[in-house]
Amino acid sequence: MKKPQVQALSDFLTEYTKLMLSSGTYTARVSKCVGRIAQIYGYEVNINFFFHHFSINIVDKDDNSINRTYIIPNKHAHLNFKLILDLSALSWAIYDKKYELENAKKLFYQISTQKKHPYALTLLLVSLGNAAFCRLFGGDFGGFCLVFLGTLAGLSLRYILTKIKIDLRIQYLICAFISSWIVFLGIDANLTKEADIALGSSILYLIPGVFFINSIIDILKDHILMGLSRIISVVILVCCIAMGIYATLSLSNYGILQ
Amino acid sequence: MNALLNDMLFAAIAGFGFAYACNPPLKTLIFSALLAAIAHGLRFALLNYFHFQTLAIATFVASFCIGCLGILCAKISKTPAEIITFPALIPMIPGIYAYQAILYLFSFIRSEDLQAKTNFLISFFDHFFTTLSVTLALAVGVSVTLLIFFEQSFMMTRNRQEFKRII
Numbered sequence: 001m002k003k004p005q006v007q008a009l010s011d012f013l014t015e016y017t018k019l020m021l022s023s024g025t026y027t028a029r030v031s032k033c034v035g036r037i038a039q040i041y042g043y044e045v046n047i048n049f050f051f052h053h054f055s056i057n058i059v060d061k062d063d064n065s066i067n068r069t070y071i072i073p074n075k076h077a078h079l080n081f082k083l084i085l086d087l088s089a090l091s092w093a094i095y096d097k098k099y100e101l102e103n104a105k106k107l108f109y110q111i112s113t114q115k116k117h118p119y120a121l122t123l124l125l126v127s128l129g130n131a132a133f134c135r136l137f138g139g140d141f142g143g144f145c146l147v148f149l150g151t152l153a154g155l156s157l158r159y160i161l162t163k164i165k166i167d168l169r170i171q172y173l174i175c176a177f178i179s180s181w182i183v184f185l186g187i188d189a190n191l192t193k194e195a196d197i198a199l200g201s202s203i204l205y206l207i208p209g210v211f212f213i214n215s216i217i218d219i220l221k222d223h224i225l226m227g228l229s230r231i232i233s234v235v236i237l238v239c240c241i242a243m244g245i246y247a248t249l250s251l252s253n254y255g256i257l258q
Numbered sequence: 259m260n261a262l263l264n265d266m267l268f269a270a271i272a273g274f275g276f277a278y279a280c281n282p283p284l285k286t287l288i289f290s291a292l293l294a295a296i297a298h299g300l301r302f303a304l305l306n307y308f309h310f311q312t313l314a315i316a317t318f319v320a321s322f323c324i325g326c327l328g329i330l331c332a333k334i335s336k337t338p339a340e341i342i343t344f345p346a347l348i349p350m351i352p353g354i355y356a357y358q359a360i361l362y363l364f365s366f367i368r369s370e371d372l373q374a375k376t377n378f379l380i381s382f383f384d385h386f387f388t389t390l391s392v393t394l395a396l397a398v399g400v401s402v403t404l405l406i407f408f409e410q411s412f413m414m415t416r417n418r419q420e421f422k423r424i425i
Contacts, residue, residue: 025340079280084340203357204353209276217405
């Protein structure tokens with residue numbers, strides 16, 4: 001295996017780190033995978049992770065004067081488990097099979113351009129999942145249908161808001177409002193007897209559970225700054241959800257707030 | 259028994275739906291749905307048949323068990339364990355408690371009667387601490403297993419066959 005130039009390897013590793021961080025895994029995994037790739041090419045890598053950006057330093061083990069340091073802004077994309085799987089597997093494949101950097105880049109390109117599941121099916125399954133939540137908490141069939149409709153509308157709206165690049169926090173606020181409002185209309189029309197459960201379940205599809213668990217792992221694995229940043233961002237999103245549902249309850253003069 | 263099966267069925271549907279949104283490989287979706295059913299069913303059984311008084315402790319036990327099972331499933335399917343276990347835990351997130359805590363907080367702010375205010379405040383703290391403890395139990399329970407099997411959790415994706423066809 002030919003030792004790659006520091007610049008070529010740096011370009012590859014920064015892209016790899018950026019994509020892996022955006023796919024929603026915990027920080028220790030990113031650090032391990034990037035370190036593994038650098039090690040097999042004869043380089044050492046050190047990364048500082050922050051919520052808004054990360055700084056990466058790549059040093060030639062044989063000659064420390066050959067090095068590169070970059071500060072790269074993070075991309076905040078939707079969760080993508082297939083990417084986590086493929087990028088982790090790629091780091092092992094490079095390590096075990098000793099692929100040339102050119103081949104590794106080809107594989108990376110293929111992984112990064114693969115298609116996601118169709119959004120229409122995601123929409124249906126998440127709505128069904130959220131409606132199942134309602135039944136799980138003791139809701140009735142009417143509540144199940146209302147939560148399904150509310151989630152469907154909220155998620156469709158979120159898709160549009162993402163396309164027109166509206167800030168994530170505003171998206172959460174608007175979607176929580178719309179979903180809970182649709183469920184409220186059903187409650188107003190006496191379609192469910194478990195009003196509280198239906199309203200409470202209507203916004204649960206927005207709760208960023210995976211980010212929260214990732215942040216706890218980050219803290220326990222000593223990436224405390226990153227973990228705390230993630231928790232704070234989760235708390236902000238939960239506050240936005242609360243504001244969205246509060247807007248529904250205030251406008252509708254629903255009994256519990258009286 | 260019917261209640262338990264009902265609980266497991268809806269937990270599996272919720273686990274499947276939320277896992278699908280994270281774009282996982284199709285084979286891990288089945289594991290996620292199965293683990294979601296086991297996790298919620300186990301918590302249901304601990305609370306109703308084994309008379310666990312605290313929701314957080316039951317959640318911790320369930321999430322720890324799912325973490326261990328997740329490592330096993332990850333080994334079988336050669337995928338990172340978090341891809342399987344995280345969506346499986348989502349049905350246990352105490353969303354309703356959080357929602358009710360918020361309602362009681364707003365009711366407390368809007369109320370003018372001192373007795374009613376006190377009752378709302380107590381209810382708020384009750385629901386808020388339940389939410390907090392259950393969420394932390396959930397996250398710590400699964401994280402502990404990932405930390406126990408820390409090195410192994412990175413080895414799961416080794417020797418996957420897909421890349422051989424390309425190079």
